[in-house]
Amino acid sequence: EAGVAQSPRYKIIEKRQSVAFWCNPISGHATLYWYQQILGQGPKLLIQFQNNGVVDDSQLPKDRFSAERLKGVDSTLKIQPAKLEDSAVYLCASSLALRTILGEQYFGPGTRLTVT
Amino acid sequence: DAKTTQPNSMESNEEEPVHLPCNHSTISGTDYIHWYRQLPSQGPEYVIHGLTSNVNNRMASLAIAEDRKSSTLILHRATLRDAAVYYCILRVPEGGKLIFGQGTELSVKP
Numbered sequence: 001e002a003g004v005a006q007s008p009r010y011k012i013i014e015k016r017q018s019v020a021f022w023c024n025p026i027s028g029h030a031t032l033y034w035y036q037q038i039l040g041q042g043p044k045l046l047i048q049f050q051n052n053g054v055v056d057d058s059q060l061p062k063d064r065f066s067a068e069r070l071k072g073v074d075s076t077l078k079i080q081p082a083k084l085e086d087s088a089v090y091l092c093a094s095s096l097a098l099r100t101i102l103g104e105q106y107f108g109p110g111t112r113l114t115v116t
Numbered sequence: 117d118a119k120t121t122q123p124n125s126m127e128s129n130e131e132e133p134v135h136l137p138c139n140h141s142t143i144s145g146t147d148y149i150h151w152y153r154q155l156p157s158q159g160p161e162y163v164i165h166g167l168t169s170n171v172n173n174r175m176a177s178l179a180i181a182e183d184r185k186s187s188t189l190i191l192h193r194a195t196l197r198d199a200a201v202y203y204c205i206l207r208v209p210e211g212g213k214l215i216f217g218q219g220t221e222l223s224v225k226p
Contacts (some may be wrong), residue, residue: 109157
């Protein structure tokens with residue numbers, strides 16, 4: 001079974017530039033998550049989709065971050081404009097469905113963003 | 117969301133058992149205890165979860181205190197590949213989001 005795919009794996013940009021990350025979840029997984037992991041900290045949930053609808057985006061800085069999941073499969077996360085404090089690893093995860101007791105999440109390898 | 121407390125780091129010798137503690141004194145009756153781990157340069161991966169009873173799977177065992185205010189992840193024979201950050205997370209049953217803390221960084225010595 002193919003895992004969660006993310007690209008690019010690494011990205012270096014200057015502050016005030018824009019950047020986009022792509023995620024392809026495990027086939028059949030209805031729920032998709034984007035996390036931000038700053039060095040030395042645990043991942044923090046940014047946004048959660050159920051199919052193509054947003055379930056939770058309470059931690060998403062909406063003035064600069066946006067995310068979409070068209071057709072309920074792939075997803076993109078965009079930052080515009082980037083700030084120095086956005087330097088982090090951006091992790092995508094997916095799970096079968098929102099309303100399951102287990103709801104095990106499968107994580108991709110992440111995209112390491114460096115903002116200079 | 118209820119919080120968990122874990123030691124920042126622990127050391128173990130290869131092929132010895134490892135007991136990773138987690139305190140969760142404010143756990144509610146419906147919170148599940150989940151453990152994930154994150155190997156270097158990888159995304160987190162699921163390890164195990166439980167509600168009240170002790171649980172075993174191919175990766176680890178989870179021992180839950182009777183009052184559920186603490187739990188322990190047990191790796192029966194640590195290998196070098198078990199070196200990772202281990203996260204203890206409380207989760208509501210209906211697909212509640214994962215709220216990661218700092219976790220415990222486990223190092224394994226040969």
